[in-house]
Amino acid sequence: xxxxxxxxxxxxxxxxxxxxxxxxxxxxxxxxxxxxxxxxxxxxxxxxxxxxxxxxxxxxxxxxxxxxxxxxxxxxxxxxxxxxxxxxxxxxxxxxxxxxxxxxxxxxxxxxxxxxxxxxxxxxxxxxxxxxxxxxxxxxxxxxxxxxxxxxxxxxxxxxxxxxxxxxxxxxxxx
Amino acid sequence: xxxxxxxxxxxxxxxxxxxxxxxxxxxxxxxxxxxxxxxxxxxxxxxxxxxxxxxxxxxxxxxxxxxxxxxxxxxxxxxxxxxxxxxxxxxxxxxxxxxxxxxxxxxxxxxxxxxxxxxxxxxxxxxxxxxxxxxxxxxxxxxxxxxxxxxxxxxxxxxxxxxxxxxxxxxxxxxxxxxxxxxxxxxxxxxxxxxxxxxxxxxxxxxxxxxxxxxxxxxxxxxxxxxxxxxxxxxxxxxxxxxxxxxxxxxxxxxxxxxxxxxxxxxxxxxxxxxxxxxxxxxxxxxxxxxxxxxxxxxxxxxxxxxxxxxxxxxxxxxxxxxxxxxxxxxxxxxxxxxxxxxxxxxxxxxxxxxxxxxxxxxxxxxxxxxxxxxxxxxxxxxxxxxxxxxxxxxxxxxxxxxxxxxxxxxxxxxxxxxxxxxxxxxxxxxxxxxxxxxxxxxxxxxxxxxxxxxxxxxxxxxxxxxxxxxxxxxxxxxxxxxxxxxxxxxxxxxxxxxxxxxxxxxxxxxxxxxxxxxxxxxxxxxxxxxxxxxxxxxxxxxxxxxxxxxxxxxxxxxxxxxxxxxxxxxxxxxxxxxxxxxxxxxxxxxxxxxxxxxxxxxxxxxxxxxxxxxxxxxxxxxxxxxxxxxxxxxxxxx
Numbered sequence: 001x002x003x004x005x006x007x008x009x010x011x012x013x014x015x016x017x018x019x020x021x022x023x024x025x026x027x028x029x030x031x032x033x034x035x036x037x038x039x040x041x042x043x044x045x046x047x048x049x050x051x052x053x054x055x056x057x058x059x060x061x062x063x064x065x066x067x068x069x070x071x072x073x074x075x076x077x078x079x080x081x082x083x084x085x086x087x088x089x090x091x092x093x094x095x096x097x098x099x100x101x102x103x104x105x106x107x108x109x110x111x112x113x114x115x116x117x118x119x120x121x122x123x124x125x126x127x128x129x130x131x132x133x134x135x136x137x138x139x140x141x142x143x144x145x146x147x148x149x150x151x152x153x154x155x156x157x158x159x160x161x162x163x164x165x166x167x168x169x170x171x172x173x174x175x
Numbered sequence: 176x177x178x179x180x181x182x183x184x185x186x187x188x189x190x191x192x193x194x195x196x197x198x199x200x201x202x203x204x205x206x207x208x209x210x211x212x213x214x215x216x217x218x219x220x221x222x223x224x225x226x227x228x229x230x231x232x233x234x235x236x237x238x239x240x241x242x243x244x245x246x247x248x249x250x251x252x253x254x255x256x257x258x259x260x261x262x263x264x265x266x267x268x269x270x271x272x273x274x275x276x277x278x279x280x281x282x283x284x285x286x287x288x289x290x291x292x293x294x295x296x297x298x299x300x301x302x303x304x305x306x307x308x309x310x311x312x313x314x315x316x317x318x319x320x321x322x323x324x325x326x327x328x329x330x331x332x333x334x335x336x337x338x339x340x341x342x343x344x345x346x347x348x349x350x351x352x353x354x355x356x357x358x359x360x361x362x363x364x365x366x367x368x369x370x371x372x373x374x375x376x377x378x379x380x381x382x383x384x385x386x387x388x389x390x391x392x393x394x395x396x397x398x399x400x401x402x403x404x405x406x407x408x409x410x411x412x413x414x415x416x417x418x419x420x421x422x423x424x425x426x427x428x429x430x431x432x433x434x435x436x437x438x439x440x441x442x443x444x445x446x447x448x449x450x451x452x453x454x455x456x457x458x459x460x461x462x463x464x465x466x467x468x469x470x471x472x473x474x475x476x477x478x479x480x481x482x483x484x485x486x487x488x489x490x491x492x493x494x495x496x497x498x499x500x501x502x503x504x505x506x507x508x509x510x511x512x513x514x515x516x517x518x519x520x521x522x523x524x525x526x527x528x529x530x531x532x533x534x535x536x537x538x539x540x541x542x543x544x545x546x547x548x549x550x551x552x553x554x555x556x557x558x559x560x561x562x563x564x565x566x567x568x569x570x571x572x573x574x575x576x577x578x579x580x581x582x583x584x585x586x587x588x589x590x591x592x593x594x595x596x597x598x599x600x601x602x603x604x605x606x607x608x609x610x611x612x613x614x615x616x617x618x619x620x621x622x623x624x625x626x627x628x629x630x631x632x633x634x635x636x637x638x639x640x641x642x643x644x645x646x647x648x649x650x651x652x653x654x655x656x657x658x659x660x661x662x663x664x665x666x667x668x669x670x671x672x673x674x675x676x677x678x679x680x681x682x683x684x685x686x687x688x689x690x691x692x693x694x695x696x697x698x699x700x701x702x703x704x705x706x707x708x709x710x711x712x713x714x715x716x717x718x719x720x721x722x723x724x725x726x727x728x729x730x731x732x733x734x735x736x737x738x739x740x741x742x743x744x745x746x747x748x749x750x751x752x753x754x755x756x757x758x759x760x761x762x763x764x765x766x767x768x769x770x771x772x773x774x775x776x777x778x779x780x781x782x783x784x785x786x787x788x789x790x791x792x793x794x795x796x797x798x799x800x801x802x803x804x805x806x807x808x809x810x811x812x813x814x
Contacts, residue, residue: 018196018197021195021196021197022196024195024308025195025196028306028307039207054456054457057456057457058456058457060457061457061460061465063464101233101236103225103229103230103232103233104229106232107232108232108233108234108235108236108237109235109428109429109432110235110428110429111235111236119220120218120220120236126429126432135207139232141432144235144236146236
């Protein structure tokens with residue numbers, strides 16, 4: 001009898017946990033579902049961005065002689081239209097040029113040694129990044145300024161070397 | 176009660192999962208990724224720490240303080256030959272700690288590998304807590320089967336530092352086997368686990384007996400993975416371009432970046448298509464102007480580029496077999512783990528070496544984490560035998576008007592499950608309905624398996640469509656189906672019990688599903704035709720009834736018009752005209768019927784006469800009926 005009771009108690013507990021699990025799962029699924037539409041939209045747009053990249057690249061390569069040609073002008077309009085459409089969808093370009101490098105929004109693809117710029121400054125944008133409603137669709141690929149590294153210290157505790165390199169005060173990290 | 180998460184702490188990528196409702200689910204990280212790069216970095220100036228994708232993004236500008244693949248150093252001494260070898264190409268500094276261990280330097284400070292791994296684990300812990308809305312204090316973490324004691328202890332330490340009580344350290348191949356459900360068959364099994372990930376290759380041979388996994392042998396290559404495949408593709412693109420345009424893209428860092436990305440994309444695509452285009456306009460420029468790169472990469476070409484890499488994995492497999500004293504015939508399962516195994520050529524090698532079709536039923540990037548979660552569930556007592564739920568393999572339903580099958584319980588529904596629906600009679604005065612229980616995926620009753628039949632009689636004579644017969648399907652956890660039909664009016668009920676899955680093997684079931692798909696288009700058309708006929712039939716019945724009941728309100732000319740339309744529909748039904756012809760005759764009739772309605776209501780508004788009874792209501796019902804409506808001669812229809 002006691003065994004049966006114990007078993008019944010076990011089953012009840014199991015049932016309660018399963019129900020609770022189920023409810024929590026439902027809640028989480030509901031949350032995820034609401035985010036899903038945005039996410040799918042973002043993914044689709046992100047997949048199409050390479051086309052915008054190539055278009056921008058193409059226009060960037062227009063030589064002086066042809067830059068004013070009506071055909072080139074027309075292609076510029078195509079690019080503008082695409083950008084406008086993206087803007088309507090809520091897509092915003094990530095500002096990177098001249099800003100401090102921020103891995104949330106930027107991906108460093110190269111560095112350039114420059115004593116004139118503070119370390120960690122974005123010198124150039126290689127490929128634009130975009131945000132959709134606050135979420136990063138694709139980080140901007142950037143080239144970051146770097147100062148020449150100090151001579152290799154034999155032991156790792158020589159932290160002091162860094163401070164000798166700094167020309168400016170470190171860039172305040174925004175947000 | 177807090178959940179225990181399962182964590183796959185990988186060399187290149189980590190993944191975490193948790194048990195929910197008896198099944199393991201991957202937990203996304205804060206950035207929405209299902210896997211997290213195993214990379215940690217420290218900004219030397221601000222001391223800010225980055226983990227995962229963020230760390231990866233700043234790696235190029237901060238290589239000395241970005242630590243990746245720290246798993247290679249876990250539990251190892253600085254003088255370890257493996258460590259010395261890896262030292263050469265690791266961009267960050269590795270030093271010898273006072274106790275001889277290999278430590279790393281980040282941001283000017285020294286860290287032990289467990290401390291670095293702990294940073295990754297900590298991020299995953301926090302992200303999991305955010306997603307699940309609950310504190311996480313316990314975890315199960317996986318390690319390669321060949322990890323020795325100090326390596327396992329280092330992993331446990333990492334968990335502790337991250338604030339996790341590590342309930343158990345389990346082997347990656349064992350975790351994968353759990354994820355593939357291989358422990359459920361309760362039989363002795365010998366399993367081959369082929370794990371080809373981003374940077375490492377591991378083959379493990381396991382035996383499973385009485386619920387216990389035993390590692391028979393392991394082998395692999397610590398420097399063979401998807402990254403090597405990617406490099407081959409880039410090499411090829413560079414070579415092709417050099418040949419065609421005479422320019423060496425290796426000199427152009429930015430172009431190389433684009434090439435890398437395009438190559439990875441192509442590699443992934445070629446796992447599902449036979450060829451893909453690598454299209455990179457304005458890749459570079461020379462004196463003569465901009466240069467474009469456009470290449471077609473076929474799957475065959477890709478395979479030839481990487482064949483030697485794939486073949487490199489064969490040796491370790493054969494050696495593992497030798498060490499375990501096993502032959503391919505001894506294995507019941509060969510499972511694929513790691514993203515690179517998605518490549519058909521890799522799967523083919525596994526098939527060849529182990530002489531059986533590899534099991535790909537679980538996402539190869541997530542299998543280890545899912546298995547760790549299952550183990551976590553077992554340790555927490557969440558997984559009981561009684562909870563191993565089954566699914567009904569084929570759709571269950573009944574036959575309705577026109578010989579169609581109306582489903583009640585869809586295939587792959589987890590059991591126990593119950594479903595009820597209300598049906599009705601097809602003919603006026605019908606006093607009995609036959610419940611013909613079917614199992615299968617085809618829309619037509621005759622093409623499915625008949626598994627039971629019974630009659631419910633004693634239905635009071637009434638116009639068709641009026642009686643309410645509730646049909647209920649109830650499957651218990653053992654797959655036993657109870658079907659009942661109850662006349663809600665009289666309260667009379669009949670039921671039968673059927674062993675729903677009897678007699679069909681897994682192959683037969685799969686064949687039935689495949690048949691349904693193959694005939695999908697044809698079956699759909701047939702079903703539509705039947706439904707159009709049913710609708711036409713119902714419509715004729717309603718209209719005739721309506722005319723009868725409202726005879727005094729319908730002017731003679733309208734009656735003649737309607738009669739004509741009704742005859743047209745009847746003729747179309749009799750002559751078995753095609754759906755289109757029948758459809759238009761029906762549409763005509765519906766229009767005319769609306770005129771009747773207009774007449775009746777018009778007069779009513781004027782004379783304030785009593786609203787009709789069942790006739791118009793029946794008519795409205797007919798008009799509003801969805802495609803499932805219909806009646807069967809001698810059987811019944813849905814209400």
